[in-house]
Amino acid sequence: GENVEQHPSTLSVQEGDSAxxxxxxxxxASNYFPWYKQELGKRPQLIIDIRSNVGEKKDQRIxxxxxxxxxxxxxxxxxxxxxxxxVYFCAASKGGSYIPTFGRGTSxxxxx
Amino acid sequence: KAGVTQTPRYLIKTRGQQVTLSCxxxxxHRSVSWYQQTPGQGxxxxxxxxxxxxxxxxxxxxxxxxxxxxxxRSEMNVSTLELGDSALYLCASSRLESVDEQFFxxxxxxxxx
Numbered sequence: 654g655e656n657v658e659q660h661p662s663t664l665s666v667q668e669g670d671s672a673x674x675x676x677x678x679x680x681x682a683s684n685y686f687p688w689y690k691q692e693l694g695k696r697p698q699l700i701i702d703i704r705s706n707v708g709e710k711k712d713q714r715i716x717x718x719x720x721x722x723x724x725x726x727x728x729x730x731x732x733x734x735x736x737x738x739x740v741y742f743c744a745a746s747k748g749g750s751y752i753p754t755f756g757r758g759t760s761x762x763x764x765x
Numbered sequence: 766k767a768g769v770t771q772t773p774r775y776l777i778k779t780r781g782q783q784v785t786l787s788c789x790x791x792x793x794h795r796s797v798s799w800y801q802q803t804p805g806q807g808x809x810x811x812x813x814x815x816x817x818x819x820x821x822x823x824x825x826x827x828x829x830x831x832x833x834x835x836x837x838r839s840e841m842n843v844s845t846l847e848l849g850d851s852a853l854y855l856c857a858s859s860r861l862e863s864v865d866e867q868f869f870x871x872x873x874x875x876x877x878x
Contacts, residue, residue, distance in 0.1 A: 749865075758807055
């Protein structure tokens with residue numbers, strides 16, 4: 654089955670810095686890669702996703718890049734703010750009815 | 766449009782008891798997935814229902830079961846509770862036959878004493 658590795662497990666940055674979280678996947682058939690943000694005590698929320706037919710997707714301060722050859726994808730957050738502090742989960746899926754496999758999560762701490 | 770709702774939000778049970786958790790998906794969503802979230806194991810998939818049929822199943826023992834009703838609401842049941850079942854149980858719904866773009870509920874925090 655699919656295996657998703659996520660690094661780092663904890664990331665501490667100063668407000669205004671950029672943050673990068675990386676994930677690798679094992680199944681070359683995976684073609685859908687969502688990212689979820691979970692604030693303390695709240696539900697995970699989808700913040701951005703990418704499909705294998707594109708290499709990069711941006712949404713304001715958030716971007717995701719995908720390297721299908723190397724089987725890794727990354728979340729980039731620019732100009733970080735304290736409200737970006739949360740646990741971020743990546744996932745990989747073959748799409749359709751296939752259930753996504755989640756990474757273990759990265760705890761992002763943005764210091765004011 | 767109302768989001769995914771789960772009841773109850775908190776539960777305390779003792780070992781050996783059983784528990785039933787409920788999930789109401791977003792109106793129009795037909796797929797409901799259940800996950801167990803723990804600090805050590807992260808998000809682990811339990812099962813997924815689509816149109817009242819279990820379509821996917823994770824690697825959990827038979828003590829964990831679920832069902833989906835004709836209105837897409839879903840329940841999961843855990844029998845003979847163990848201490849290790851203490852976790853946040855999340856359900857997520859998806860709009861189409863695909864389980865892409867899942868919308869999560871707030872979760873039920875289960876504590877087993």
